[in-house]
Amino acid sequence: MPSPLIEFQNVSFTYGGEEGEPVPAVRELSFAVPRGEFVAVLGHNGSGKSTAAKLCNGLLLPTEGKVLVDGLDTADEAQLFDIRRRVGIVFQNPDNQIIAAIIEDDVAFGPENLNVPPAEIRTRVDEALKAVGMFEHRLAEPHKLSGGQKQRVAIAGILAMRNDAIVFDEATAMLDPRGRREVMDAVLRLNREQGITVLFITHFMEEAVLADRVLVMDEGRLLLDGTPQAVFAQQNALRAAGLELPIPALFAQKLRAHFPALPEDILTEEDCARAIFRLFAQKGGNAQ
Amino acid sequence: MSSVIECDKLCFRYPNTAKTAPPALEQVKLTVERGELLAIIGHTGSGKSTLVQQLNALLKPTQGTVFVDGKNIWENKKTVREARFLVGLCFQYPEYQLFEETVEKDIAFGPKNMGLEADEIKRRVCRAAELVGLDKLLLKKSPFDLSGGEKRRAAIAGVMAMEPQVIVFDEPTAGLDPRGKEHILQMLLRCRAETKRTILLISHNMEDVARLADRVLVMHQGKAAMHGTVEQIFARAEELTEMGLTVPCVTRIFLALRRMGLAVPPGIFTLEQGLRELLRLAAESGCAL
Secondary structure (H helix, E strand, O other): OOOOOEEEEEEEEEEEOOOOOEEEEEEEEEEEEOOOOEEEEEOOOOOOHHHHHHHOOOOOOOOEEEEEEOOEEOOOHHHHHHHHHHEEEEOOOHHHOOOOOOHHHHHHHHHHHOOOOHHHHHHHHHHHHHHOOOHHHOOOOHHHOOHHHHHHHHHHHHHOOOOOEEEEEOOOOOOOHHHHHHHHHHHHHHHHHHOOEEEEEOOOHHHHOOOOEEEEEEOOEEEEEEOHHHHHOOHHHHHHOOOOOOHHHHHHHHHHOOOOOOOOOOOOHHHHHHHHHHHHHHHHHHHO | OOEEEEEEEEEEOOOOOOOOOOOOEEEEEEEEEOOOEEEEEOOOOOOHHHHHHHHOOOOOOOEEEEEEOOEEOOOOHHHHHHHHHHEEEEOOOHHHHOOOOOHHHHHHHHHHHOOOOHHHHHHHHHHHHHHHOOOHHHHHOOHHHOOHHHHHHHHHHHHHOOOOOEEEEEOOOOOOOHHHHHHHHHHHHHHHHHHOOEEEEEOOOHHHHHHHOOEEEEEEOOEEEEEEEHHHHHOOHHHHHHOOOOOOHHHHHHHHHHHHOOOOOOOOOOHHHHHHHHHHHHHHOOOOO
């Protein structure tokens, strides 16, 4: 059986506080992400999500336990280069991640550092920009782009390194609805068409329902792990972790008190509309 | 006169922009009633932020007038200064603007600049901290030792301590987790109930708009494209969608139902309305539930 692309084995991480006070951020965390999976990570601020993200490619090293990327231990400094070629991170603030004056130079920065030959860099940069729908902006200046466009450029920068996995650390938090949709569409496409493994940390429940699998973190621990249907069925646990149901699920729940025939596993707007329609179409049929 | 803000034929063009480029604001007419909560929606670049900066004289209109509390704010230097205190602006990510040694000093910065007495400043700091739900113990701390949500509330308290008649919140919940968002929304509701102040809320979150606002102003390409009650605005969901705006989730579900051929009205924007509507439909189609 192939090894998972990212694996946490009983990982704990404690920040050394300023006054020597240790602050545990991640506790005994174990999970494995197989190649090609789209995993959403939910949890309130301070639940350890961002720390977990930084543990994925050795930006932080576990205080206890092990993080393996494609079988390579992130604590082994000799492997870090190979680890970061596999797993890249897109951060929250679109303005902090672009360093070059022209978009295509920024995307080329990674492969240049990997000593990729120039002709190959050209191919990779073009492909990466096309994959996120930013090719026509390749000669633009970063400050002229919207937040969603900047985040897509950051994604292209990782794609140009031919990474296997991308970790998104609340990459949509600072975007407007249009920017969020652009980024989400790009991420879904990369996952489905190119098999890029995705670990998507977010506060938006409607984004999490699009994943194959949802992890919920609370107080540095893994609280829930399952399909979106299974996780969002655990309403009480979610509420205790400071999270809420996606609105279509909340609406369906409210309706179910009066329309018991409505199915239990409604998560998206489409699910909800279709289920309501079916309910009335059937009723209409019965009434005739 | 009950309106606290009145703008007429407001035009604004940022200096050094190409003559051919459209102005940032074009012929905006706006009336804000005293005590109302007006949501301002529109996608990035539609003129929302430019508009609110006209209201407290941070930007000077190229044409048109702004009346706050019955006075033309550009009449003289005194009216300009007054406008800054009458209308408080709480920018996006206001926590980036915290700078003082302690939370208390940071909140006191505004009232101090207004030239108030020490006792009055103290009263206002306490009141503002209470309104935003900041624990008194936090007042002596450095703002940089607070959590993200607390920092945001401390920064908002700094604007509230000036006790302006109108407070403008630009995306006050952006970037917060569900709990942090709920805190801020509750704070807005409390501030409104207790102080009867006028609130302008710039938001991309239509669920929040549906839940909190009395009326909605839709900005589009520098113009006031729509202005009306929440019901009136969300009944025009199709037009909003064409402008690239979102509508509340329930509104989208009902739009989909209409497309499928179910006889439901437009302008459904809360879960409660949605439920009521479906119950009505069930009763009408004459079938037992």
